[in-house]
Amino acid sequence: MNKLTQTARDHALPDWVCCSVPDLWLRKAAPVAALCVLALVTSLVLRFAFDAPPSTYQIPLWVALVLGGGPFLYDLLRKLLKGEFGSDLLGGISVVTAVLLGEYLAGAIIVLMLSGGEALERYALRSASSVLSALAKRMPSIAHRRRPGGIVDVELAEIAVGDTLVIYPHDICPVDGVVIEGHGLMDESYLTGEPFQITKTTGSGVISGAVNGESALTVRTTHLAADSRYAKIMTVMRESESQRPHLRRLGDRLGAIYTPIALALALLAWAVSGDALRFLAVLVIATPCPLLIAIPIAIIGSISLCARRAIIVKSPVALEQIAGCRTAIFDKTGTLTYGEPNLTGQSVAADFDRKDVLTLAASLERYSKHPLARAILAAATDEGIQLPEAIDVREQPGQGLGGTVADHAVLITSRTKMIAHRTAGADQLPTVTNGLECVVVIDGRYAATFQFRDAPRKESRSFVNHLGPKHQFQRVMIVSGDRESEVKYLAEQIGIAEIYAEQNPEQKLSIVRAATVKANTLYVGDGINDAPAMMAATVGMAIGQNSDVTAEAAAVVVMDNSLEKVDEFMHISRRMRTIALQSAIGGMALSALGMVLAATGHLSPVNGAVAQEVIDVLAVLNALRAAFAPKVIHDL
Structure with a gap:
């Protein structure tokens, strides 16, 4: 079996999915609630x-x-032995007391209240499929290895560096390698977050996880399957998932105050009156179902509202956590910008023709995955240029893109690299400008400098500026894989002072972890390279649908490419918290009044259970308001 697939299958839900109530009870809550309803109806009919x-x-x-x-009492006992208790403790004591006093109807109603609340909570807290499964299912289980005797299928673990593999049309590339035969397209959107296909020819690099197009390619492997870029990202994500912080839920924080007070009042009523039924009556009406039911319903309602606003909440705890985030971390391309750089300037050396330079550069850029390649190709298309074929294409990290086009040696690189190689004609380089640029070298001579601009989203500056005053963010930064000049240019335009440029996924993860140690963090990005960082942040948000894996990694997915939706989510979260607190605290206040009546002998256990159900209905009705959009849902 594919090692990566086995890892995903063996991977259980992370610890942070668990909440305060017993684990076994969580799994059985829904059938228990159905059983209680059936039992109550049957008993009343009989x-x-x-x-x-x-x-x-x-x-x-x-x-x-x-x-x-x-099962509820068994798991509750296990937690008590560990010194743990939450808002469910009163329910457990009430059930035991009801049985001891022979108040079986009251006991069954209590179990129904508890199980119904926990069933709703289980529904609210179940996240979508795991990130590791989303990654692993992308990997093929076999590869097609070419040998002198023909092509044989082998397991990924049998592939060695230097093997020759054939990637059939529409196959997923199993390992990193270099094309040695063939010409076609590959979709690398799962790895880059860029929704476009990249031309591959002899000398082009291929990345594991990329989807081949219509033509078969023959590649020579450069990494083992376990060492490929895709596998490394998966390893980083698994590590970051295991370190996700545990959330102490709102209901438990309130229950920690409420539970001792209710228990003390019940004991006092028993001690003063000498009637054990008063003890039970107080506990029955004290059972904190507004905590167990109203808060999950407010969460579910807010999730529903988000969905209608094109915001998919995959981890409900994000609705509680984002209000406490004080550091905002953004990817650049496709997040703060539209992700579509435009060629805005061409500075051509004196002895070169502008159109000829553009023709040669565009011919080579067909084989690049860099966002600037699209801008150059778009400019050539706009001018109706016919592009000749390129051969011997190579793209070494940090060295630029090189190849041969129409018998000319063409290199597209950076200003720094060209100067370091003392390229002829370097004295004609234009003055350094803000933003992004690339340098074209033809036949060993400086030919031109292309300038680009990736326009920031129209709402980027206002969104960044309002994070502090409106949402109490104290630190805002950009963490990007793009070149420093481009990141600085954008940061100046939208008002962000702290930037980290040219960062790979591992470096992004390290930066986010360090920031999260100091304060809760919000990370917003759009590509698979953002996925590990998203998972390490307190709240990870993905903008757009460029990468399925990013969507799996994110706690929240904004389907529209708009920062306005990020702001809407913050407002929905704040409103949800307000409504949840109203429902919980209001319900507890009514329960407190009921406890006084029960303590003075004015409510029996069954009447207390009925009164508690009325309180539950009021708390739930208020909690349902979270599902309806307010008049103002953002402040941009």
Whole structure:
């Protein structure tokens, strides 16, 4: 079996998915709630429709208590032995007390209240498929290796560096390598986040995970499958997922205050009156279902509202966490910019023709995955230029793109690299400008400098400027894989002072981890190279749908390419928190009034359970407001 696939299959849900309630109970909450409803209805029918004796109509209640309350009490006991308790402790004590006092109807109603709340919570907290599965399912299990006797299928683990592989049309490239035969297109959007196809020919590099086009390619492997770029990103993501911080939920924080007070009042009522039923009655109406039900419903309602606003919330805890984020970290291309650089200037050396230079450069750029390649190709297309074929294409990291076009040796590189190689004609280089540029060298002589601009989104500056005053962000930075000159140019335009340029995924991850240690972080990006950093941040947001893997890694996915939607999510989160607190605290206040009545003997356990259900309905109705959009949903 493919090692990467096995890793994903073995990978369990991360620890942060777990919440305060017992794990076994979480898994059984929904069927337990259904069982309790059936038991209650059956018991009431037997009692009032058939006038059955208690020994008969209490049987369904016993079934609900044993099969429904049993697992809850077992897991609660395990947590208590570890010194852990939350808002579910009162419910557990109430169930035990109801059984001891023979109040089986009250006990079954309590189990129904608890299980119904936990079923809703389980639904709200279940995230979509794991990131590792999204990565691993992209990898083929076999590769087609060419040998003198023909082509044989082999497992990825059997591939060695230097092997010759054939990548059939529409196959996924299994390892990193270099094309030695063939000419075609490859879709690398899963790796780069750029939704475009890249031409491949002899000498072009290929990356594991890329999808081949219509033509077969023969490649020579340069890395083992386990050492390929795709596998490394997967390893980094697995590591960052394991270090995701655990969230102490809002309901538990309130329950830590509420639970001791309710328990003390119940004991006091028992001690003063000498009636154990008062103890049970107080605990029944004190059962914190507004905490267990209203808060998840407010979360679910907010998730629904987000979905209608083209915002997909994959991890509901992000709705709680984003309000506490104080550091905002952005990728550049496709996040703060539109991701579509334009060729804005061509400074051509005296002894070269501008159109000839553009023709040669565009012919070579057909084989590049860099965003600037599209800008050069677009400029050539606009001028109706017919592009000759390029051969011997090579692109070494940090050296630029080289090849032969129409018998001319063409190199597209940076100003720094050209000067370092003492290229002839370097004295004609234009003055350095802000933004991004590339230098064209033809037959060993400086030929031209191309200038580019990747326009910032129209809302980028106003969005960045309002993060502090409106959302209490104290630090804003850009962490980008792009060149420093381009990142600086953008940062000046939109008002960000702290930048980190030319960062690979591992470096991005390190920066985000360091920032998250100091304060909760929001990371916004759009490509697979952002995925590890997204997972390491407190809240990761993906803009657009350029990469399925990025969408899996992000806690929140903005389907529209708009920072306005990021702001909307912040406002929905803030409103959800307000509504959840109203529902929880309001419900607890009403429960407190009910506890006083129960403590003074004015409410029986069953009446207390009914009163608690009324309180639950009021809390839920208020929580449902989170699903409806307010008049103002952003402040840009």
